Amino acid sequence: MSPPRIDRRWLRDHPLPGLADASDKNERGRVVVIGGAEFVPGALRLTGEAALRAGAGKVQLATVQSVATALGVLVPEASMLALPSDRNGEIAAQAVAMLEDHVGRCDAMVLGPGMSVSDRTDTLVARLLASPRQGLGVVLDAAALTSARDLAPVIASHEGRVIMTPHRGEMAIFAGMDEAAVAADPEGVAADMAGRFRSVILLKGQESILADPSGRLLRFDGGCVGLATAGSGDVLAGIIGGLLARGADPFRAAAWGCWLHGAAGRALSEEIGRIGFLARELAAVVPRLLDETMTAPQNR
Numbered sequence: 692m693s694p695p696r697i698d699r700r701w702l703r704d705h706p707l708p709g710l711a712d713a714s715d716k717n718e719r720g721r722v723v724v725i726g727g728a729e730f731v732p733g734a735l736r737l738t739g740e741a742a743l744r745a746g747a748g749k750v751q752l753a754t755v756q757s758v759a760t761a762l763g764v765l766v767p768e769a770s771m772l773a774l775p776s777d778r779n780g781e782i783a784a785q786a787v788a789m790l791e792d793h794v795g796r797c798d799a800m801v802l803g804p805g806m807s808v809s810d811r812t813d814t815l816v817a818r819l820l821a822s823p824r825q826g827l828g829v830v831l832d833a834a835a836l837t838s839a840r841d842l843a844p845v846i847a848s849h850e851g852r853v854i855m856t857p858h859r860g861e862m863a864i865f866a867g868m869d870e871a872a873v874a875a876d877p878e879g880v881a882a883d884m885a886g887r888f889r890s891v892i893l894l895k896g897q898e899s900i901l902a903d904p905s906g907r908l909l910r911f912d913g914g915c916v917g918l919a920t921a922g923s924g925d926v927l928a929g930i931i932g933g934l935l936a937r938g939a940d941p942f943r944a945a946a947w948g949c950w951l952h953g954a955a956g957r958a959l960s961e962e963i964g965r966i967g968f969l970a971r972e973l974a975a976v977v978p979r980l981l982d983e984t985m986t987a988p989q990n991r
């Protein structure tokens with residue numbers, strides 16, 4: 692029997708925490724997004740804007756010094772943390788000392804967009820996850836997933852507050868199996884990894900599978916082919932980070948994020964065309980979708 696579907700009915704039965712009209716931006720939480728490099732200088736724009744569009748109160752973008760100023764101008768709503776880089780224009784391992792302080796003041800951390808697989812990334816990810824912080828939700832995406840594969844006990848110590856978002860290729864590396872084996876049993880693989888890492892796993896694809904350590908499983912098939920575009924996963928990670936910062940629990944944040952991302956893709960398919968809308972266009976659709984799903988009686 693296939694797992695329940697993430698759809699409007701599921702969202703209605705599992706609402707996001709409400710926000711009073713009188714609420715202050717500080718009540719909507721703070722997200723730090725760590726990643727990017729000289730060869731993908733705009734990656735954090737995708738993630739940071741998505742976190743803000745999902746309702747986060749404040750976003751901080753932490754990336755290499757050589758791109759930080761330009762990125763800050765591109766996303767003037769964010770504050771910037773300029774990190775030392777190595778000779779390849781990627782975040783240097785010593786940046787971790789600067790980051791540890793900042794992460795301690797945040798409600799959500801998104802780690803990995805635009806980073807590449809390397810020993811430096813491994814060091815950074817291991818150090819940033821080493822001491823779980825009360826209430827911090829974590830999204831691990833892209834290269835951070837490869838770093839996470841040897842960190843099961845560390846990730847488990849975060850007590851279910853880590854969300855990992857691999858696509859099938861990343862899951863194959865992460866789980867140490869070939870992609871055909873992941874494709875043959877995505878539900879089994881996602882459930883197994885969620886149990887081993889005591890974390891939430893969102894295995895992305897045309898159909899995405901969401902699993903948590905307690906054995907809950909959901910599926911989402913409401914996206915569209917246009918979502919298979921560069922940077923689309925960076926946007927999803929940002930939406931989930933923004934929802935975590937607003938106070939959603941990790942499983943709910945991942946499920947809502949998956950649905951919002953898919954529904955935004957469908958909206959752009961209709962408005963712009965089936966293929967060829969840009970990842971950076973997705974986030975702007977999210978606030979309207981949130982209003983519709985959170986308030987309109989006909990959608991409940």
Ligand SMILES: NC(=O)C1=CN([C@@H]2O[C@H](COP(=O)(O)OP(=O)(O)OC[C@H]3O[C@@H](n4cnc5c(N)ncnc54)[C@H](OP(=O)(O)O)[C@@H]3O)[C@@H](O)[C@H]2O)[C@@H](O)CC1
Binds near residue numbers: 864
């Ligand atoms: N590239 C860009 O233009 C942009 C990239 N951006 C950022 O870079 C991140 C990476 O994106 P991407 O596109 O560089 O790597 P993607 O294909 O996700 O592979 C990741 C890993 O999975 C592996 N892997 C993949 N398929 C596989 C398979 N079938 N079977 C097995 N393995 C497979 C793959 O192995 P490889 O193909 O290298 O052998 C690699 O190790 C992205 O999430 C985003 O943050 C953005 O900022 C925007 C612009």
Ligand SMILES: Nc1ncnc2c1ncn2[C@@H]1O[C@H](COP(=O)(O)OP(=O)(O)O)[C@@H](O)[C@H]1O
Binds near residue numbers: 858898
């Ligand atoms: N054919 C498809 N139909 C529906 N959704 C898709 C399809 N292909 C990819 N997606 C979705 O698009 C997103 C792509 O994420 P990812 O592969 O990480 O992109 P990138 O690495 O380019 O940022 C995922 O949320 C995935 O579920």
